[in-house]
Amino acid sequence: MDRHAVDILNHESFTSLSEFSVREIISRDSFCAEEVQIFRAVASWAKGNPEAEVSQVLKEIRLSLLSIQDLLKVVRPTDLIPPDVLLDAIQSRTESKDTELRYRGYKIPEENVALPRHGATVLVGEVKDALLNGDNKNYDMERGFSRHPIDEAGDKGIVVKLGMPCILNRINLLLWDRDQRAYSYYIEVSMDQKDWIRVVDHSKHHCRSWQYLYFPARVVRYFRIVGTHNTVNKVFHVVTLEALYTEQIQNLDLGLIIPQSNVATLDHSALVTEGVCRSRNALLNGDTSNYDWDSGYTCHQLGSGAIVVQLGQPYALDSMRLLLWDCDDRSYSYYIEVSTNQREWEVVCDRTREACRSWQLVTFKRRPVVFVRYGLVKENR
Missing domain, CATH: 1.25.40.420 (Serine Threonine Protein Phosphatase 5, Tetratricopeptide repeat)
Incomplete structure (x- = not known):
């Protein structure tokens, strides 16, 4: 019907x-x-x-x-x-205002409607044909992405028109990720391109690679994606945009997902930005059994540096688990700090006066998190 x-x-x-x-x-x-x-x-x-x-x-x-x-x-x-x-x-x-009207829209569950075959087009932005072609593999420094210049006024952006008004509650966005750069951005939706409502605001957070974004279901005809920061230059690059309605509802806190499973994984675009490791991605690959003296762990020198993990996007977190190297009877003293921009840090765990070993469960008051910094201050043998 x-x-x-x-x-x-x-x-x-x-x-x-x-x-x-x-x-x-x-x-x-x-x-x-x-x-x-x-x-x-x-x-x-x-x-x-x-x-x-x-x-x-x-x-x-x-x-x-x-x-x-x-x-x-x-x-x-x-x-x-x-x-x-x-x-x-x-x-x-x-x-x-247009945003106050009770619009009707098509609901096509679990299907990306931001595709040319559904009538979607890019109205504003450079290299328009790259954003909606469904190709999220073939891109490099020169091709395979859409972009717009980042300016202080924040009125630039990439505008997408759907082929029909649709009920949506999820956006998947692939930010250009062929190096370790991060972006900040926000997304607004509209029915008439005059009245816009912001459904995602990551303008103060550092984000990378795939973004899985949820918001309360609403009828949408236009998207506007506005980049506000790039850690490398003044251009915002997007490889792929997907828009859909999903029955897999996520709990949100101030617009951020409250994850029910581990998001510090490669599948969720997490990245180790500081730390030493002989085997690539040992900290995030989910393998908690195969490690020894030579491989399977990430470390840093005591009293110098730290291990830093960048999540793919900001999450509302209140707990972490970490496995300290435990192939002998040694113990560690450590602290954990979190940040959304790698400038302001908050201490969420201080176990610098404790002797800790093996699995650690850390809980704290829920807050936005993008970066996690682990610092070892003492090793006890």
């Missing part, structure tokens, strides 16, 4: 539906037809069902989505809507 709303409205059996059924159908955000078509079908249904409680069905009509001409030429002559309600709708139509 959602995908063929107009056919449902025009079908002869529509007038035989019960009051409950009509309300259930037209109250859905995903029942995507023009509001004037929905009103005409309800008016015909009301005419064929004079004994029904029409007022309850009419409450599901979104009058503020109708043009003023349709309100006056189509709705008013039916006498189904009281004059004061009609005037309120006209006022809402003329005065409400």
Whole structure:
């Protein structure tokens, strides 16, 4: 019904539906037809069902989505809507911001709708054809990404138009990641390119590689991705954009995912930026069994430096687990700091006066985290 709303409205059996059924159908955000078509079908249904409680069905009509001409030429002559309600709708139509209106949109679960075959196009941005072609493997220093210059005013960006209004709650974004650079950015959505609402704000955080972003479900026609910082130069680079509706709801805190599993992994774009290791990515590969004197661990010299892990994007974290090297009976004293930008750090664990060994569970007050710094201050043998 959602995908063929107009056919449902025009079908002869529509007038035989019960009051409950009509309300259930037209109250859905995903029942995507023009509001004037929905009103005409309800008016015909009301005419064929004079004994029904029409007022309850009419409450599901979104009058503020109708043009003023349709309100006056189509709705008013039916006498189904009281004059004061009609005037309120006209006022809402003329005065409400676009973001305050209850739009309808198509819901296509678990499918990327930001594709040319769905009618999506890049309206603003350099190298437009790269962003929506679905290729997230073939890119390098010269090709395979879209971009825009980063300026202080923050009014530049990459603008994408979907082929149809869609109900969305997730965006996947691949930032250019052929070196260790990080980006900051925000994402806004709109229905008319005039009123924008920010659904993702990572403008103060350092982010890299794949971004898996969630927000409360809403109807979207336009995206605007604005880069605010690049740790290497003044250009924002995006390889791939995916937009979809998912049933896999994530818990959020101030717009950040509260992860229910380990996000310090290669699959989540985490990276060790400081530390010494003989075997590549030993700290993040998930292998907690195969390590010995020579391999399988990451270290730093006591009293000098630290081990730093950069997560792919900011998360709302309140716990960590770490495995200290335990192939003999030695113990360690250490501290842990966290940051979102690698400038301001907060201590979340201070075990510099304790003798610790093997598995460690660290808990702290939930906060945004991008960088984690582990510092060993003492080794006890």
